Amino acid sequence: xxxxxxxxxKSLADIVKKGLKEExxxxxxxxxxxxxxxxxxxxPSDIIILDIMLPVIDGMTILKKIRKAGIKTPVLMLTAKxxxxxxxxxxxxxxxxxxxxxxxxxELLARIRALLRRNSGVKTSIIEIGDLIIDTASxxxxxxxxxxxxSAKEYALLEYxxxxxxxxxxxxxxxxxxxDQDFDLDSNVxxxxxxxxxxxxDRGFDKKLIHTIRGAGYMLKG
Amino acid sequence: xLSSIKAKIIIFYLMVLFLSLSVLGIFLYLGLGKIVHDSIDxxxxxxxxxxAMLINEDNNETEFKFSDDVMWEYNSPKSxxxxxxxxxxxxxxxxxxxxxxxxxxxxxxxxQTSFETILLNNKPVRLINFHLHNLxxxxxxxxxxxxxxxxxxxxxxxxxxxxxxxxxxxxxxxxARKALTPVKEISETIDRISESNLSERVTGKNIPSELKGxxxxxxxxFDSLEKAFNRQKQFTADASHELRTPLSVILSxxxxxxxxxxxVEEYRNALAAVTEAAKMMSQIVQKLLTLAxxxxxxxxxxxxxxxxCKTIHEAVKLLNPLAEQKGISINISGNEQPxxxxxxxxxxxxxTNLIDNxxxxxxxxxxxDISIRKEMDFIVTEIKDTGIGIHEGDLDKVFDRFYxxxxxxxxxxxxxxxxxxxxxxxxxxxxxxxxxxxxxxxxTNVTVYLKGIKDVT
Ligand SMILES: Nc1ncnc2c1ncn2[C@@H]1O[C@H](COP(=O)(O)OP(=O)(O)OP(=O)(O)O)[C@@H](O)[C@H]1O
Ligand SMILES: [Mg+2]
Numbered sequence: 056x057x058x059x060x061x062x063x064x065k066s067l068a069d070i071v072k073k074g075l076k077e078e079x080x081x082x083x084x085x086x087x088x089x090x091x092x093x094x095x096x097x098x099p100s101d102i103i104i105l106d107i108m109l110p111v112i113d114g115m116t117i118l119k120k121i122r123k124a125g126i127k128t129p130v131l132m133l134t135a136k137x138x139x140x141x142x143x144x145x146x147x148x149x150x151x152x153x154x155x156x157x158x159x160x161x162e163l164l165a166r167i168r169a170l171l172r173r174n175s176g177v178k179t180s181i182i183e184i185g186d187l188i189i190d191t192a193s194x195x196x197x198x199x200x201x202x203x204x205x206s207a208k209e210y211a212l213l214e215y216x217x218x219x220x221x222x223x224x225x226x227x228x229x230x231x232x233x234x235d236q237d238f239d240l241d242s243n244v245x246x247x248x249x250x251x252x253x254x255x256x257d258r259g260f261d262k263k264l265i266h267t268i269r270g271a272g273y274m275l276k277g
Numbered sequence: 278x279l280s281s282i283k284a285k286i287i288i289f290y291l292m293v294l295f296l297s298l299s300v301l302g303i304f305l306y307l308g309l310g311k312i313v314h315d316s317i318d319x320x321x322x323x324x325x326x327x328x329a330m331l332i333n334e335d336n337n338e339t340e341f342k343f344s345d346d347v348m349w350e351y352n353s354p355k356s357x358x359x360x361x362x363x364x365x366x367x368x369x370x371x372x373x374x375x376x377x378x379x380x381x382x383x384x385x386x387x388x389q390t391s392f393e394t395i396l397l398n399n400k401p402v403r404l405i406n407f408h409l410h411n412l413x414x415x416x417x418x419x420x421x422x423x424x425x426x427x428x429x430x431x432x433x434x435x436x437x438x439x440x441x442x443x444x445x446x447x448x449x450x451x452x453a454r455k456a457l458t459p460v461k462e463i464s465e466t467i468d469r470i471s472e473s474n475l476s477e478r479v480t481g482k483n484i485p486s487e488l489k490g491x492x493x494x495x496x497x498x499f500d501s502l503e504k505a506f507n508r509q510k511q512f513t514a515d516a517s518h519e520l521r522t523p524l525s526v527i528l529s530x531x532x533x534x535x536x537x538x539x540x541v542e543e544y545r546n547a548l549a550a551v552t553e554a555a556k557m558m559s560q561i562v563q564k565l566l567t568l569a570x571x572x573x574x575x576x577x578x579x580x581x582x583x584x585x586c587k588t589i590h591e592a593v594k595l596l597n598p599l600a601e602q603k604g605i606s607i608n609i610s611g612n613e614q615p616x617x618x619x620x621x622x623x624x625x626x627x628x629t630n631l632i633d634n635x636x637x638x639x640x641x642x643x644x645x646d647i648s649i650r651k652e653m654d655f656i657v658t659e660i661k662d663t664g665i666g667i668h669e670g671d672l673d674k675v676f677d678r679f680y681x682x683x684x685x686x687x688x689x690x691x692x693x694x695x696x697x698x699x700x701x702x703x704x705x706x707x708x709x710x711x712x713x714x715x716x717x718x719x720x721t722n723v724t725v726y727l728k729g730i731k732d733v734t
Contacts, residue, residue, distance in 0.1 A: 066554065
């Protein structure tokens, strides 16, 4: 899952980035509105966290522009104001959710999960694919009643595939959603990770969940 | 009720109306009375003359040649006309049958024809005493009908006046109410204006021109109220915004640090970041309190004689370490020792803020020149730096609360945009003003004029 944070307060943006990375998310940061708009339009993000008061271009304008450009990525607005007016105009201009500063990091995580879920049509924090159970809140993965331990990156890849299950996912897509813009796109990395996950969740089971589509990519299917 | 404008207008208006109607009524009444009396009097006079013609007087012999056809109107006891003929000394000689036993009253001594109104058998009667050379012919006529006519006329007049007054009163009430409706509307609008809809104004096509001025001045008052209110609201919003960001940093840093076991180094970094944010918050709070204290109506100041030169030296001493870090040299010139009445701590705050800006927004190895001089009543301090300068468009905004030209740059050096607002308040308190001139890339020039606080005796 790749998240874009547009927040001019560097100390805040950096710590949130750190926290999200530890949760297995891939994070890009823009410290002003101009960069924020560019990255929102050009980097494939799964969620955009947008501060309203941004230098150069403010958050509301960015939101309107990207919606006009047809980008449907869920947007979580961050604001230092909590008047009703702000909430209404934020949601009107196409924001999916709202968080008022100061916020609890746990709450930010919960909102992010909810937005990702909403986008994939899953109702609870538990995703079930056959006998594979993924708890997106606790990052616990169970198959056939057995707890499987995954590294943060492995988990992130599995969760992304689970949310987009039954969809063919190309190597580039997977890389883009797993690594930030500084990563040198080398899709072989994905093959390595897929092999590790396969070893952990498919080995010893008759029914394989991870499918390779020759020349195109991978798919998680129950 | 009686104190209302409406009642006053109506009462005054009724009084004026009553007065003029009464004058008119009295005038009409008296006029009619005169016409009636005049006609009676002239008929009495001609009667008397007619009787005189029937009297023959020869050598003290008086002969009355009263024929029946003249006498018929005097003969009946029910007749309303009377006469009596006397000598000037009052001796009765002849009288009409209509008088019966009674006599017409007579006063001797007058030898001029005269009219009077008397009561004869309790009836109003008009009487003429017509003097001939040796006789007085008294003719009288019952004027009960005429008196009644006048009495009726008086009643009709009074009733008319009364009804006109009643009609006018109700008309006046309606007019007054109509005239006062816009006033009521205005006051209702004003009642409606409250904190939540301060932007509402007294408007409407039906405000008469007489009240436009009133409405306009109400609107002006509300304009300035609204502005002050919005300024306050904006200030509160800005203040909370400034505090929310470091608070978010503190929350996120500590929450994330506590999510799992970490190396000591990581905890240290997190705590350092938390300390940084908390310091920032405490600075903001401190400056907000200073500003609130200075701009409240009841500032408590410790007023004494202050040597401005000395205060500036103190401020420079406080900021020297910061200046040395950036390699900036500070030079103070001016050999006067000007003294004003003021608060030492507050004035020190003023110069520290200004010199702090001159250091913070200076280029490395830049210069700051401070000059002090006297100019009329004022002590003028000029602080000149060779720093980055301020764009012309930003110049008039730098005194706004929380305004920073370059937010990110200012933030790095810990600026929150309250310094100059505080300076402005301090200068105002000390009976002076502050001016700022700047050129981007060349430097900024801040001039402070101080007069000192007037001692209240
Ligand atoms: N001497 C100067 N040279 C250049 N810019 C200046 C100077 N003084 C003030 N400014 C500009 O005006 C803004 C407002 O100044 P002010 O002192 O009110 O706030 P601040 O310095 O940002 O914060 P603080 O409240 O800590 O003083 C500054 O952010 C800066 O951009
Ligand atoms: Mg300052």
